[in-house]
Amino acid sequence: xxxxxxxxEVIVIGGGPAGLSAGIIASHKGLRTAVxxxxxxxxxxxxxxxxxxxxxxxxxxxxxxDHLVSEWVRQAADHGVxxxxxxxxxxxxxxxxxTTEGNIYSAKAIIIxxxxxxxxxxxxxxxxxxxxxxxxxxxxxxxxxxxxxRVIVCGGGDTAIDAVIDLHNxxxxxxxxxxxxxxRASETSLDLMKKEKxxxxxxxxxxxxxxxxxxxxxxxxxxxQSEKNRNLQ
Numbered sequence: 001x002x003x004x005x006x007x008x009e010v011i012v013i014g015g016g017p018a019g020l021s022a023g024i025i026a027s028h029k030g031l032r033t034a035v036x037x038x039x040x041x042x043x044x045x046x047x048x049x050x051x052x053x054x055x056x057x058x059x060x061x062x063x064x065x066d067h068l069v070s071e072w073v074r075q076a077a078d079h080g081v082x083x084x085x086x087x088x089x090x091x092x093x094x095x096x097x098x099t100t101e102g103n104i105y106s107a108k109a110i111i112i113x114x115x116x117x118x119x120x121x122x123x124x125x126x127x128x129x130x131x132x133x134x135x136x137x138x139x140x141x142x143x144x145x146x147x148x149x150r151v152i153v154c155g156g157g158d159t160a161i162d163a164v165i166d167l168h169n170x171x172x173x174x175x176x177x178x179x180x181x182x183x184r185a186s187e188t189s190l191d192l193m194k195k196e197k198x199x200x201x202x203x204x205x206x207x208x209x210x211x212x213x214x215x216x217x218x219x220x221x222x223x224x225q226s227e228k229n230r231n232l233q
Contacts, residue, residue, distance in 0.1 A: 016043025038087025135216025
């Protein structure tokens, strides 16, 4: 006997910021809507950046990431969006989806908002030290971990600059390593970081290896102009 299929007008795959926003808008237009999330609603804002301060989201000039996610989830529920904690395993041409729980759902429209994952450098030592608080992190998840530590932040975008700002009153010393000479982060954040001298900025430098035995003890940097290596501990 074929399993009964629950039907929606709109199904959103992914419960991050884009998925929750899409669900709220669809439901507000009177469409029966479900948002499916196999992990944690809020995406990276919940799992990696929960304590990050958000300054540029309209209507919330200064709000912590996990608090913003809570507001999204509450608003979605208030609008009648069905929030379903199931991971999608299959989508077919008849606009039906299947989940890991074996459930089948159909829709008139499916929005895929599966988000993104943090970029990896793919260098020696990165994977080794990225588990069990051994020294490599995608962001400042728990600020206490960095208390009075020497920290290297790698990158030139908003995430990297925001990490420096979040760490500047916590870490003993911060090095900002960027492989280009120009940054692509917002001017406001860059100006603040430079004005307050929050980090020792190393441009045209590339992280090529993370060193250590049980935890991170140092790194090798390559100067992309001179092609000379530098050991930083």
